[in-house]
Amino acid sequence: MISTATILTHGGSGSAFFVSNEGHLISNEHVTKSEKEVEVQTFDGKKHKGTVLKIQNFYDLALIKIESRNYPPLKLGDATKLHPGDTVWTIGAPHGLEFSVTKGIASYVGRNVGGKAFVQADVAINPGNSGGPMINDDGEVIGVNNFIIKQTVGLNFAIRQLSLQRIGIHFGGIVPTVSDSGTMATWRSWERQAGGATRSQEQPETRDSPGIAASSGDVSNLLKQLKASESTLQNIRDKMNKEFQTLDQRINKLTGDYANETTISKQEKIGLEIRRLKVQQVDVELKKIDAFLEYNKTASGLMIRAKQLSIDDATKTKHYDEELSKLAQSKSESENNRTQLMQQRQVLLN
Numbered sequence: 001m002i003s004t005a006t007i008l009t010h011g012g013s014g015s016a017f018f019v020s021n022e023g024h025l026i027s028n029e030h031v032t033k034s035e036k037e038v039e040v041q042t043f044d045g046k047k048h049k050g051t052v053l054k055i056q057n058f059y060d061l062a063l064i065k066i067e068s069r070n071y072p073p074l075k076l077g078d079a080t081k082l083h084p085g086d087t088v089w090t091i092g093a094p095h096g097l098e099f100s101v102t103k104g105i106a107s108y109v110g111r112n113v114g115g116k117a118f119v120q121a122d123v124a125i126n127p128g129n130s131g132g133p134m135i136n137d138d139g140e141v142i143g144v145n146n147f148i149i150k151q152t153v154g155l156n157f158a159i160r161q162l163s164l165q166r167i168g169i170h171f172g173g174i175v176p177t178v179s180d181s182g183t184m185a186t187w188r189s190w191e192r193q194a195g196g197a198t199r200s201q202e203q204p205e206t207r208d209s210p211g212i213a214a215s216s217g218d219v220s221n222l223l224k225q226l227k228a229s230e231s232t233l234q235n236i237r238d239k240m241n242k243e244f245q246t247l248d249q250r251i252n253k254l255t256g257d258y259a260n261e262t263t264i265s266k267q268e269k270i271g272l273e274i275r276r277l278k279v280q281q282v283d284v285e286l287k288k289i290d291a292f293l294e295y296n297k298t299a300s301g302l303m304i305r306a307k308q309l310s311i312d313d314a315t316k317t318k319h320y321d322e323e324l325s326k327l328a329q330s331k332s333e334s335e336n337n338r339t340q341l342m343q344q345r346q347v348l349l350n
Helices: 161-166 182-193 216-260 264-309 314-349
Strands: 004-009 012-018 024-027 037-042 047-056 061-065 087-092 100-113 116-121 133-135 140-148 156-160
Touching (some): 004 087, 012 087, 087 140, 100 156, 116 182, 140 161, 156 161, 182 216, 216 264, 264 314
Antiparallel strands (some): 004 012, 024 061, 037 047, 047 061, 087 133, 116 156, 133 140
């Protein structure tokens, strides 16, 4: 709460959140409108003079500053790691009711609306929530609440936080910039096709932040990233397999102890330990699936981008379509396996 604020203007109110220890806040440009100064009400009830330092029209973002260092910044997360069904939270001032907290789930991640990628959620957002943070379960900002579709329920959209980090340099370096991942590169390709943000409007490409350039020569770079992701996944799988085998050995030993034990109370104790270890085995399998789903998401983004860069080569395009189809099928199978494992875990706990 202390890291959020309510923005008061002549035309109404909105929300914001702190991104630095020096009193910098982020809100929507449509909240500040054309005003150069706004009133910022913090959670402790104090009201501050806020100066609108910068705006970014395409992403509908505004940078505001107050003269105070009493409010800690929220940590920025990664919207590309969000999955449909994940819990999201918002803090804002719907209809002027400041510092209201709502909870819901992410309905879709990377929804293309007007050539921009949004986090779609069913969390309750109303006029006044604009500019406030959409937060994951780790307390990290993964989006900036932006708009709702009127006369609907549960169709609320937040600008993914990556937009904020891509243009961070234009906000005076207040917000740390990030490099493109495969998914983010795909989202940005929509924006270029929609005639939106250009490279000069975002973060200039540097050697420290190479991103993914939109040229056919970078297909090999995309495939290298894919290989690196595959290697990371395999390392995780190897580690999880060893952990599973260790647990299996302990379970086998306890099973033998159970069979040889004649005391009922000791049998019950051994039985409980076996169930606890089996729950740990399920958790290991769930970690493997989650790692694969993360890889699948990255790989799909890279494949889509490679396909776009090879659009003039029918053979390569067909190949990427086939690979994307395989990734979609394996994702569906993994999600089904995850559901079954969660059910199995619940049975063990009961």
